[in-house]
Amino acid sequence: DSGVTQTPKHLITATGQRVTLRCSPRSGDLSVYWYQQSLDQGLQFLIQYYNGEERAKGNILERFSAQQFPDLHSELNLSSLELGDSALYFCASSLNNEQFFGPGTRLTVL
Amino acid sequence: GENVEQHPSTLSVQEGDSAVIKCTYSDSASNYFPWYKQELGKRPQLIIDIRSNVGEKKDQRIAVTLNKTAKHFSLHITETQPEDSAVYFCAASKGDSNYQLIWGAGTKLIIKP
Numbered sequence A: 001d002s003g004v005t006q007t008p009k010h011l012i013t014a015t016g017q018r019v020t021l022r023c024s025p026r027s028g029d030l031s032v033y034w035y036q037q038s039l040d041q042g043l044q045f046l047i048q049y050y051n052g053e054e055r056a057k058g059n060i061l062e063r064f065s066a067q068q069f070p071d072l073h074s075e076l077n078l079s080s081l082e083l084g085d086s087a088l089y090f091c092a093s094s095l096n097n098e099q100f101f102g103p104g105t106r107l108t109v110l
Numbered sequence B: 001g002e003n004v005e006q007h008p009s010t011l012s013v014q015e016g017d018s019a020v021i022k023c024t025y026s027d028s029a030s031n032y033f034p035w036y037k038q039e040l041g042k043r044p045q046l047i048i049d050i051r052s053n054v055g056e057k058k059d060q061r062i063a064v065t066l067n068k069t070a071k072h073f074s075l076h077i078t079e080t081q082p083e084d085s086a087v088y089f090c091a092a093s094k095g096d097s098n099y100q101l102i103w104g105a106g107t108k109l110i111i112k113p
Helices: none
Strands: A003-006 A011-013 A017-025 A031-037 A044-050 A053-057 A065-066 A074-078 A087-094 A105-109 B005-007 B010-014 B020-027 B033-039 B047-053 B057-059 B062-067 B072-077 B086-092 B105-112
Touching: A003 A087, A011 A017, A017 A087, A017 A105, A044 A065, A044 A074, A074 B047, B005 B047, B005 B086, B010 B020, B020 B086, B020 B105, B033 B062, B047 B057, B047 B062, B072 B086
Parallel strands: A011 A105, B010 B105
Antiparallel strands: A003 A017, A017 A074, A031 A044, A031 A087, A044 A053, A065 A074, A087 A105, B005 B020, B020 B072, B033 B047, B033 B086, B057 B062, B062 B072, B086 B105
16 A cells, blocks of 8 residues: 555546546655556656646646645546546655555546 | 657566566656556556666666666566566656656566466
8 A cells, every 4th residue: 555545446437527536645745646547558647746836747638637735635637538538547646756656546438 | 858768568588587678768867767567457666766876776686777878777677476577667757856757658577487
């Protein structure tokens, strides 16, 4: 157990819908990272927040947005969902260099 | 921007043999190079990392080597065991801490019994 929690574990929804994924970092970690991993693919970096502020942006679609709250938990919002958004979404947190990953949220868009 | 290339994409080795995975990075300012292991259906986990002021680091059966001049680093696993079967990701970062990692595409390591 890495100390990073993600909810929900599984999410099944329809095209065009909007969902919110939630991540709680390890106690004391200021950075939260979001990744998308499609089936048998690598880790696609989406976005990073550090102490409430956006720090780095990767290949995040305009339909996706994220935020980090004062208690440091983070949410990733995915809207106008398409079939291709089906993937495993990981968040990770870090205090220094090592990133600790949560168990992931598996999103299935039907 | 920064790019990390990882080879091979799939590696199959006999149990007990050694496995080597190589990564090349483009940004000479990169100074931190971790390796993560992702078992099937699990989350990625850090297995070893190296900083640019060190040329090699070992931890039991795994080692990482860094060649700053050539801008490449490698993961070496000796005496491979079935539990080494997984996807391995290399990454590079140029910050001291809390910086974005630039990830390689991953290597699927298969250990044949």
